[in-house]
Amino acid sequence: MDNANILDDVFNKIINSTGIFRDRDVLRHDYLPERLPHREEQIRRLGEAVAPVLKGSRCSNIFIYGKTGTGKTAVTKYVLNSLEIRARKINAPVSFCYVNCRLAGTEYRVLSALCRSIGVSVPFTGLSSGEVFDRFRANLDGLGIIFIVALDEVDVLVKNRSDILLYEFTRINETLSRSKVSIIGISNDLRLKEFLDPRVLSSLSEEEIVFRPYDASELRDILRERAQMAFHDGVLSEGALSLCAALAAAEHGDARRALDLLRVAGEVAERK
Ligand SMILES: Nc1ncnc2c1ncn2[C@@H]1O[C@H](COP(=O)(O)OP(=O)(O)OP(=O)(O)O)[C@@H](O)[C@H]1O
Ligand SMILES: [Mg+2]
Known part of the structure; x- marks a missing residue:
């Protein structure tokens, strides 16, 4: 495939996909949610x-x-x-x-x-x-x-x-x-x-x-709430959500890290 075709392929995939994300911006660092569970x-x-x-x-x-x-x-x-x-x-x-x-x-x-x-x-x-x-x-x-x-x-x-x-x-x-x-x-x-x-x-x-840092179950609640707005219904499994929460909790209970993991997981899935 030549260079231009590679990009056509990449861009078409995004344009034509029915979409994983409902609103990707909800997972951005500077998005201010209306609810802040566990705070x-x-x-x-x-x-x-x-x-x-x-x-x-x-x-x-x-x-x-x-x-x-x-x-x-x-x-x-x-x-x-x-x-x-x-x-x-x-x-x-x-x-x-x-x-x-x-x-x-x-x-x-x-x-x-x-x-x-x-x-x-x-x-x-x-x-x-x-x-x-x-x-x-x-x-x-x-x-x-x-x-x-x-x-x-x-x-x-x-x-x-x-x-x-x-x-x-x-x-x-x-x-x-x-x-x-x-x-x-x-x-x-x-x-x-x-x-x-x-x-x-x-x-x-x-x-x-x-x-204090969030534990895995608190991070799960935070992610679940954001995921409802960020992803279309039914595209995110509870397993994927729990994994992102567990990995971030193991680092130091960082909600930003957990949200990043979830966003990247969505982006990887979108490319498939
Ligand atoms: N309880 C929560 N509910 C929903 N989202 C949260 C919650 N806590 C943090 N977040 C989200 O996690 C990300 C990081 O939070 P925030 O920027 O407030 O952290 P911070 O303590 O200020 O970190 P830093 O010390 O690095 O500045 C933000 O996107 C924020 O919206
Ligand atoms: Mg800050």
């Missing part, structure tokens, strides 16, 4: 921790940690999105900004993202981080709101630039008069606590929420 306790605890903002009080700073793929990002986004919807309904002056520090890459870009989220534009270069921080602080104070800063994969910030930014954040309320800030720090590096300046650690972890 009820963490959803409740984070919900309870942030709820005071609906009554006009600043909430505690919260430190969330647990191994990779244990649902930290999914739960945090889920809770903050629900909080925002409820705040809007009752006209509570509450806002939040979620930033993934690893994707942002630098302290400057984390600060730029925070500025953008309150409608302040920052040039790509030309200012120092300190100047951007001051701009953020001054504009935020003008808004008179309670602002939750969720810093995901915060260990990257700490490792790149020590913890100066975090230190500034834990002190920011002392210099604000009309707005208040609470921080949610998320890390999958359990040793982060050892690296942090003790003052930052104690301010940042006014509350701590731990995400």
Whole structure:
């Protein structure tokens, strides 16, 4: 078969297949499911921790940690999105900004993202981080709101630039008069606590929420729910689902790994 025919064959197979996937995107890492089985306790605890903002009080700073793929990002986004919807309904002056520090890459870009989220534009270069921080602080104070800063994969910030930014954040309320800030720090590096300046650690972890790894039966439930949306009825056997769950549980209870295994299994089946 010549090269063009090989690809015709490959593409036709996909186009003409009745399909294994109903919606492949449901298995993507950034898909945010409406239900998060086996994270009820963490959803409740984070919900309870942030709820005071609906009554006009600043909430505690919260430190969330647990191994990779244990649902930290999914739960945090889920809770903050629900909080925002409820705040809007009752006209509570509450806002939040979620930033993934690893994707942002630098302290400057984390600060730029925070500025953008309150409608302040920052040039790509030309200012120092300190100047951007001051701009953020001054504009935020003008808004008179309670602002939750969720810093995901915060260990990257700490490792790149020590913890100066975090230190500034834990002190920011002392210099604000009309707005208040609470921080949610998320890390999958359990040793982060050892690296942090003790003052930052104690301010940042006014509350701590731990995400433990999922076991095989929990991963099965998570996969089953996603599989219902991702695959057409009847194409996925219980055996295949259990195998993906068991392999991911044997590694370290990582739901992302389990979802990847399931997606790749579907893709391999699709090529047959
Ligand atoms: N309880 C759950 N129910 C459904 N999906 C889940 C659940 N927990 C995790 N997931 C899914 O598994 C994947 C990984 O979850 P998430 O990104 O929240 O992990 P994480 O703890 O933030 O990992 P990391 O430390 O690597 O950032 C996501 O696609 C997420 O939707
Ligand atoms: Mg995450």
